[in-house]
Amino acid sequence: MIGISLRSLLSHKLRLALTTIAVILGVSFVAGTFILTDTINATFTSIFATANAGVAVTVHGRPIAGQSGGVGGGQNHPIPTSLLATVRGVPGVNDAVGSLFREGATLIGHDGKPIGGNGPPTFGANWITDSAISPYRLRGGKAPTQPSDVVVDAGTAAKNGLTVGQSLPIVFLGGVEEHFTITGIAGYGSSDNLAGATIALFTESTAQRVLEGQNKYDSILVSAQSGVTDVVLREHIAAALPSYAVAETGQQAAAAAEQSTESTISTFIGTPLLVFAFISLFVGSFLIINTFNILVAQRTRELALLRALGATRAQVMTSVLVEAAVTGFVASILGFVVGILIARALLSVFGSASTGGVTLLPRTVVIAVLVGTIVTVIAASLPARRATRIAPVAALAEALPETQPLPRRRVVIGLVIFVLGCAALVTGLFTSAGSKLQLIGVGFLCVFLGVALLAPVLVVPVATVLGWPVAQVRGAPGILAGQNARRNPRRTALTAAALMIGLALVTCVAVITDSVRVSTNDAIEGAFRADFIVFTQGPDFNTQAAQALQQDPSLRDVTEVRGTSVIIKGSSQGIAAIDPANLGSVLSLSMVSGTASAIAASNTAIVDSTEATASGVHIGQLVTFDFPEGANVPIRIGGIYTANALVSGYVVSIATMAPNVPTERDAIVLANAANGVSLSQAETALHHDVKSFPLLMAMSRSEYRTFVGASLDSFLNLIYTLLAFAIVIAVLGIANTLILSVLERTREIGLLRALGMTRSQTRSMVRWESVIISLLGAVLGLAVGLGLGVAVSGSLGALGITEIAVPGENLIVYAIIAGVFGVVAAIFPTIRASRVDILRAITAE
Amino acid sequence: MAAITTAGASTTATDSRPVAARTTDAVKEYGKADAMVRALDGITVAFGKGQFSAIMGPSGSGKSTLLHCLAGLDRLTSGSVHIGDIELGSLNDRQLTMLRRVRVGFIFQSFNLVPTLSALDNIVLPLTIAGRKPDAAALAEVVRITGLGDRLKHRPNQLSGGQQQRVAAARALASQPEIIFADEPTGNLDSRASTDLLDFLRHAVTELGQTIIMVTHDPLAAAHADRIVFLADGRVVSEMHSPTADTVLDVMRHLGD
Numbered sequence A: 001m002i003g004i005s006l007r008s009l010l011s012h013k014l015r016l017a018l019t020t021i022a023v024i025l026g027v028s029f030v031a032g033t034f035i036l037t038d039t040i041n042a043t044f045t046s047i048f049a050t051a052n053a054g055v056a057v058t059v060h061g062r063p064i065a066g067q068s069g070g071v072g073g074g075q076n077h078p079i080p081t082s083l084l085a086t087v088r089g090v091p092g093v094n095d096a097v098g099s100l101f102r103e104g105a106t107l108i109g110h111d112g113k114p115i116g117g118n119g120p121p122t123f124g125a126n127w128i129t130d131s132a133i134s135p136y137r138l139r140g141g142k143a144p145t146q147p148s149d150v151v152v153d154a155g156t157a158a159k160n161g162l163t164v165g166q167s168l169p170i171v172f173l174g175g176v177e178e179h180f181t182i183t184g185i186a187g188y189g190s191s192d193n194l195a196g197a198t199i200a201l202f203t204e205s206t207a208q209r210v211l212e213g214q215n216k217y218d219s220i221l222v223s224a225q226s227g228v229t230d231v232v233l234r235e236h237i238a239a240a241l242p243s244y245a246v247a248e249t250g251q252q253a254a255a256a257a258e259q260s261t262e263s264t265i266s267t268f269i270g271t272p273l274l275v276f277a278f279i280s281l282f283v284g285s286f287l288i289i290n291t292f293n294i295l296v297a298q299r300t301r302e303l304a305l306l307r308a309l310g311a312t313r314a315q316v317m318t319s320v321l322v323e324a325a326v327t328g329f330v331a332s333i334l335g336f337v338v339g340i341l342i343a344r345a346l347l348s349v350f351g352s353a354s355t356g357g358v359t360l361l362p363r364t365v366v367i368a369v370l371v372g373t374i375v376t377v378i379a380a381s382l383p384a385r386r387a388t389r390i391a392p393v394a395a396l397a398e399a400l401p402e403t404q405p406l407p408r409r410r411v412v413i414g415l416v417i418f419v420l421g422c423a424a425l426v427t428g429l430f431t432s433a434g435s436k437l438q439l440i441g442v443g444f445l446c447v448f449l450g451v452a453l454l455a456p457v458l459v460v461p462v463a464t465v466l467g468w469p470v471a472q473v474r475g476a477p478g479i480l481a482g483q484n485a486r487r488n489p490r491r492t493a494l495t496a497a498a499l500m501i502g503l504a505l506v507t508c509v510a511v512i513t514d515s516v517r518v519s520t521n522d523a524i525e526g527a528f529r530a531d532f533i534v535f536t537q538g539p540d541f542n543t544q545a546a547q548a549l550q551q552d553p554s555l556r557d558v559t560e561v562r563g564t565s566v567i568i569k570g571s572s573q574g575i576a577a578i579d580p581a582n583l584g585s586v587l588s589l590s591m592v593s594g595t596a597s598a599i600a601a602s603n604t605a606i607v608d609s610t611e612a613t614a615s616g617v618h619i620g621q622l623v624t625f626d627f628p629e630g631a632n633v634p635i636r637i638g639g640i641y642t643a644n645a646l647v648s649g650y651v652v653s654i655a656t657m658a659p660n661v662p663t664e665r666d667a668i669v670l671a672n673a674a675n676g677v678s679l680s681q682a683e684t685a686l687h688h689d690v691k692s693f694p695l696l697m698a699m700s701r702s703e704y705r706t707f708v709g710a711s712l713d714s715f716l717n718l719i720y721t722l723l724a725f726a727i728v729i730a731v732l733g734i735a736n737t738l739i740l741s742v743l744e745r746t747r748e749i750g751l752l753r754a755l756g757m758t759r760s761q762t763r764s765m766v767r768w769e770s771v772i773i774s775l776l777g778a779v780l781g782l783a784v785g786l787g788l789g790v791a792v793s794g795s796l797g798a799l800g801i802t803e804i805a806v807p808g809e810n811l812i813v814y815a816i817i818a819g820v821f822g823v824v825a826a827i828f829p830t831i832r833a834s835r836v837d838i839l840r841a842i843t844a845e
Numbered sequence B: 001m002a003a004i005t006t007a008g009a010s011t012t013a014t015d016s017r018p019v020a021a022r023t024t025d026a027v028k029e030y031g032k033a034d035a036m037v038r039a040l041d042g043i044t045v046a047f048g049k050g051q052f053s054a055i056m057g058p059s060g061s062g063k064s065t066l067l068h069c070l071a072g073l074d075r076l077t078s079g080s081v082h083i084g085d086i087e088l089g090s091l092n093d094r095q096l097t098m099l100r101r102v103r104v105g106f107i108f109q110s111f112n113l114v115p116t117l118s119a120l121d122n123i124v125l126p127l128t129i130a131g132r133k134p135d136a137a138a139l140a141e142v143v144r145i146t147g148l149g150d151r152l153k154h155r156p157n158q159l160s161g162g163q164q165q166r167v168a169a170a171r172a173l174a175s176q177p178e179i180i181f182a183d184e185p186t187g188n189l190d191s192r193a194s195t196d197l198l199d200f201l202r203h204a205v206t207e208l209g210q211t212i213i214m215v216t217h218d219p220l221a222a223a224h225a226d227r228i229v230f231l232a233d234g235r236v237v238s239e240m241h242s243p244t245a246d247t248v249l250d251v252m253r254h255l256g257d
Ligand SMILES: Nc1ncnc2c1ncn2[C@@H]1O[C@H](COP(=O)(O)OP(=O)(O)O)[C@@H](O)[C@H]1O
Pocket: B030, B031, B037, B038, B039, B057, B058, B059, B060, B061, B062, B063, B064, B065, B066
């Protein structure tokens, strides 16, 4: 029997080709994601290992509450420079050096623009003179000795044409430019660069000044005397340390950095990409089911004959599944290879392909092959089950009816899955439990499955409606196109369902983005009172900008808004701080109870009503905030307001927050035009002021509104790109179904040709069938996506998403694009159909 | 009595009625070199307008090939085919399609109907393809004589074999073509259904002046024709006018020698 399935496989090469492509695409996405993240991780691992080679023990402060994760490790509290002497005095220590290493030194390139834009982190650090410990290796020039000296990393220098002796402007923490002279170029360990980040190295006193780390180190790096092991030395040092500091061996530190890096990369790159990879595979499985269904239908006689000759059901089932497994296996291997190419391409996009090679772990091969093969076999098991139900007498029957009525059981199962999916989705959206995302994911999956199962019921009515205008415009080809789309509702439904998923997700995201857009616009028009906003797309900036604006007579109500994360009732949450004096002039919060100015009282917060309800907080209550500086501060709730898209969550005064956070950083600065100064005059003055701050942007309300819109558009574009795989697979699925249908209908097409249908009419017939299938997918996708989008948007009340908006134009464009996809999918099938040999068709037996 | 001409390499319509379709030195070869089959070996034959002609001959004698070439479904290797005044060899695919659409009707042995269309839609299909409106009166007449009135809404798989062939015949008539070509139209029917269909075709010729050229190997079927052309090995070997089943059997026995 296995021999039979393999022979059948070879004879159906063409028919399986598109299935194979679908599996290849899905698997390559999965494999590519793993290879990409593995490669990035491996790059960091080797960097950390070589950079820490001379470090026996690292001493640093305790982790800052709520700020775990991040490339290279979570943020720790700085330690005083005086600790260095303590460490040096520990027996067994050969040498110890203090290191200040922080984000916030942005180099300005020759073009006057920040190097790296808003991409990789921009580190500043002190030069470490003990070369046995230092991760920095001088490649050229000399170490910094003067306050205006800087050494830059070799990777950044090479990429941006920086050479020793040049003057280099640097911006610290979003402030004003300072000018330095490049005295040297250094590598980081044995590599040029810390995986794309920029590193600027200064003398210790300069580093402390520019990075706001006066008398502080971020860590102390220790080398051991010979004969003293890292572990022993760590114990000695730990015993000598005050309670605010911890000691790790160099290996532990590297491992911690690695782990933190890995989890950051998986959170921001790996997991999102995998979600989209699995969407592609899910869509691909529809194509696989359809192909095998059609193959089984076409082989009905052959399979029935085998049954008549004594093959058992199990043998028939096995023969189909073996065919699927072999197809899946071969496609998975190819998918893995394509995945390597995808990972390479993405690495060069991310700009860190300097090492060239990619990391191929055995785990990736195993997952790729297993996922591809298993998905194919599972998808083919439905058709395989159908194959076992073929009665031996079918071998003798003239021809089988093409369509079987839809079993009621299937409708019931579809409904049940759909309703359960909706329930899971709604529960997931409105719960704050840890299983939130899983529930939402399962909800989406079940909604799609349910609709796919129910879709055959919708095929006849929807195709009839869609087919009517086609028939009017296109005559006989149009009529036949509609009939053909309806003749096998399950096949049409499965084909359309694959497209539905992609379109539903696109629609869902479009609805969410538009809801955010409209809610934000509402907030800008309503809650937002300030004439101007100053902000950055990078990390929060120091107070230089706010101070400069305060000096400007054209402006008034210059108000800093700061943010920090605190731990409230065990979970980390972002809170905002604002100066209560100007609060009313720059923001107008609609209060449910209490007043916004209540925050003027020390240790008092206002909170939005959604958050208050969710965490059972009421006015007058004391809530404990666990601040980054370690203090547990009881905060009294002084008012409850309605969230909007710009302001939500807890808000306190700057005076309340400042003592409890390590640094003074502004997230945004708001300002109004001064009395008697026109808006445009004030704007000119503002832009003039902000010009000295290369990382900051200043905008009027309407500019800000446009800016938010553009950011949302680029987010939407990113989603389109990520869903492109799934949509390409769905379009392949349409092409696949049509090619198989055309092969199946050879005689019929030949008959039509004999009766006077021209080649172009034949093409038109197939093309319009394709368009009808695509539009069916569009109708389902838009409807489902609309539902999902409205549900998700409706659950974002806590983020101030109060308006639910439907981007009508986008939806019309999606439907038109779906129709165009139908035309594209039909290209090959139409060629096939128009080449049908009339004589072969009508004389064939 | 039947007039029999044997051994004539070529035949023409003996009476003076105008010619609906004819071939001159028609040769059709399949394959190449060693494997070459000469399905038509120089056939010159003409079929009269308003006549019911039958083409008979043993299996593999070239009957279907001749019919396909006459109907514009296939091209000759050499020689010429005319339908009316039109020489088919000079037409491109599109022109041939138009010719089939406008001037020709077909009844095949099996798989005549589009399974997704109702009987009525199948009957008017060539008109629909051509973007023409069926002539209501003519259509009603066709439907009446085929006796399909109560079956028009049915799909082909809800019709018996005989009914399906009558739908095919009605379709062939509905577009009022110059010629109807039928390839073994009764091949899959029982004798009762065959007789019905043949009576219907006969009626179309006699009452409506339709021209029909039918391939058959059934003497009873051929006996409904006005004239029979006998083929063997790709050549015309005999012909007969006003046949009866008995005379046809005589000739077949004779040719079988
Ligand atoms: N497409 C083809 N390729 C090769 N040979 C063919 C083809 N069609 C018909 N023939 C050959 O041509 C000859 C005549 O065939 P056909 O016209 O079908 O005969 P009939 O209809 O009288 O049985 C036969 O020998 C047949 O094998």
